[in-house]
Amino acid sequence: MVSSTNTTIVNERPHHTLWGDAWIRLRRNKLAMAGGIFIIVLTLAAIFAPLITPYSFAHQDLNAILENPSSKHWLGTDGLGRDVFARLLYGARTSLAVGIFAQLIVIGIGLPIGAVAGYAGGRLDNALMRFVDVMYGFPDLLLVILLKAILGGGIYQLFLAIGLVAWVNIARLIRGQILAIKSREFVSAAHAMGGMGPYITWRHLLPNSLGPIIVSITFNIPRAIFTEAALSFIGIGVRPPTPSWGTMISDGYAVIFASWYQVFFPALAIALLMIAFTFLGDGLRDALDPKMRR
């Protein structure tokens, strides 16, 4: 009764798990890999900053202000005699921290709301989405500024402010994903087996939505980084002495004609980090797209 020819796999191509398959495709993307490596190197440099530079980000040497790059100060010094390279490295900590922690808040709020709206449907979905629509009506940056002004404080409040504004994107994204996946037959199958809402959402709907969510987060991080830099630039981001690329730019702006690299290096750092995340995000989107896998 049982035919042996049905026990052969139809394509004798190497077996990969789904993540393994995505990883192979990501590896082929040179730009994404370059971006990823840059982020990793910068993160390591930021973590091990004390081992890389002898200077602290706050140490002022008033005898050596606005010096050009030299063997003593690789990127020179700023208006208060602080080593620019050191400030750049420690500033990276701030930028990366904001990028990542703000996303945790975004996921923490946006994911449950989007998932519930998508699965429940009906009036609950309507209510939640109208709320999301209202929040969408406000310009992001202004809302963050408003929240930060209300919350006051330093970097933790900044995570919160950015997170509380950015979650709407993820919520909408997840809701859309879940609506699309809800109608697929394997969800009916799970229902027919006796699976109830929370089980189906947790085991079927969310895992299948992961791809676009991961990509969205990867694109959200540079936006958060830029927001922090912008807020710090206008003075309501992180508080000194916490180093920040944004603050460096605003400080350097005052002396831009005397020493242009005060502005240049932090601006370049922001640009490179954002580009790196964008390349990585593009690569992840292609790698995780199920349609491209045969």
Added chain:
Amino acid sequence: MAEIIIEVNNLAKYFPVTRGLFHQKKIADVKAVDGVSFAIHNGETLGLVGESGCGKTTLGRCILQLIRPTSGEVIFEGRDLCELSDKELVPVRKKLQVIFQDPYDSLDPRFTAMDIIGEPLRIHNIFKGTEYRDRVAELMNLVGLAPYMAERYPHEFSGGQRQRLGVARALALQPQFIMCDEPISALDVSIQAQIINLLDDLQQKFGVAYLFISHDLSVVRHISDRVIVMYLGKVMEISNRDELYKNPLHPYTQALLSAVPIPDPAVEINRAVIVLKGEVPSPMNPPSGCVFHPRCYRAFADCPKVVPLLADAGDSHQVACLLYETSRP
């Protein structure tokens, strides 16, 4: 005949069509299933045929309460399934299972074969550890898949193999009844025969009853014990398989059978086909009286006026057609 396990009484499913900007107002109903009654016996295969829009898929889903019917009853184990809540249905679902049409869409692409087949076991907390793995391996063997493939993902299987995974999954809890919703329509012809034989063998082995929904009349004739013919949400004819194909009474059944070309040029060269006129009407606006009358080549004056009832026309042969109605109570 074996005892009845599922009784469907006057089942109906209407989908409201709404219009309106702020307040959705109902303007019409799509009568997908419009008053269907029949019974399924232990261990039998009941074939359900009809063309698109006849409601057969909706009917199948209503029986399993995957879609909640608008009215009517589905009696199983002495209880009306329509009255049970989702939670109360969970233990019942162990005995009523489904095989879906699309082997590509009915399996979660992120689950391995073992996850897929074992999911019913996990949901109902049956078996753990080695017992679980053994049961999955046993099921894979039953459907003709090698157990070493348990760690593979659906995209690594062919269409026919994926459908076998679906069958194994449906069997996992040893159900009494499996609703097969066009289980072979998406497969190649040579693979269809494999799956049909498999379903046949499993029925002989385990005595499971099937509701076999299909638009393919030749396949339904092969696998079914009894056959129901549906059109636009209503039952046109029910009969034993042999009787239906030898002696179809309803004009629609006759046209349906005539429309299927036989794979033999010698036969086809002389065979005339009953070509129905017109298209299948929209279920939103079904014709009055007998829903088939606009396309019926034997319609007469009363047909647009009277709705024919399903009446006996021989040994377990019922037909809903005024041509056979001798008298009205």
Added chain:
Amino acid sequence: MTALLEVRNVKTYFYTQDGVVKAVDGVSFNVNRGETIALVGESGCGKTVSALSILRLVAEPAGKIVSGEIIFNGIDLLKLSNEEMRKMRGAKISIIFQEPLTSLNPVLTIGRQISEGLEFHKNMSVREGMQEATRLLQMVGIPHPERRVHDFPHQFSGGMRQRAMIAIAIACQPQLIIADEPTTVVDVTIQAQLLELIRNITKELNTALILITHNLGIVARYAQRVFVMYAGDIVEHGKALDVYHTPFHPYTAGLLGSVPRLDEPRKTRLQPIEGQPPDLIALPAGCSFQARCAYAIPECHKEKPPLLEISPSHFAACWVSQKGSRSWQK
């Protein structure tokens, strides 16, 4: 009399990241004037790609007609320029696709889509084109054609859209129509309507028809000659009656044996072909059907059999068949 269309040894390959897919691997067939032939096979056998190759609709650069000749009315279509080929499509050779929903333009009226070809090939004005479109809609059995000609595709039902596609296909009175699975997406009663319509029209206009399908019943009813395809090759061809009654290739026999028939007493068990179709990127050496063939002999694994003559009108590509033992024939 020479054939209207002669396809000689055409090879169409697709170049993918995983390897070369030999979708059509040396296929030859011909169609005579006014004749209906069928290309029959399961998914992946190459029948659709063969049809697309005739009209040079294979998507480049991934797909390429690598070699072969396609002689239509004495001209090799593969040697024509793009401009010359465009004059052929719709005018001399037209195609009916499987899925009318995606092959019709949703933003043009049905009338305009029919008259498009007339305007391009026959230099008609829009008004003349629409008049002719109305006549064609009548011919394909659409009621109230003068009204429907101004409707959009979404206002037509599935069966009527397919009729509109037939109208587009016959508009310029082509000599050859290719119908690629024209009734797969419609119900069986609509299928009967459409196929009877196509047969009547091709008879009336004396148009040749290449019917591409996996449905053995349709082939039996409507085709005079049959070409059975498997994994990119033609494995058997001949007159429909011969191929169905005395199949010389185990695959043909297997296909016929695995389909339940309404007119025969009910078998207790179907005879399926075991296994599944091969991966077109990694075909085995020798006959492509060997893995699923119950009759394979050592030669089958070494060399791919060419089409061998059984009678002047019946050929099969099978070593075993040549040896004389054809135990699969009834």
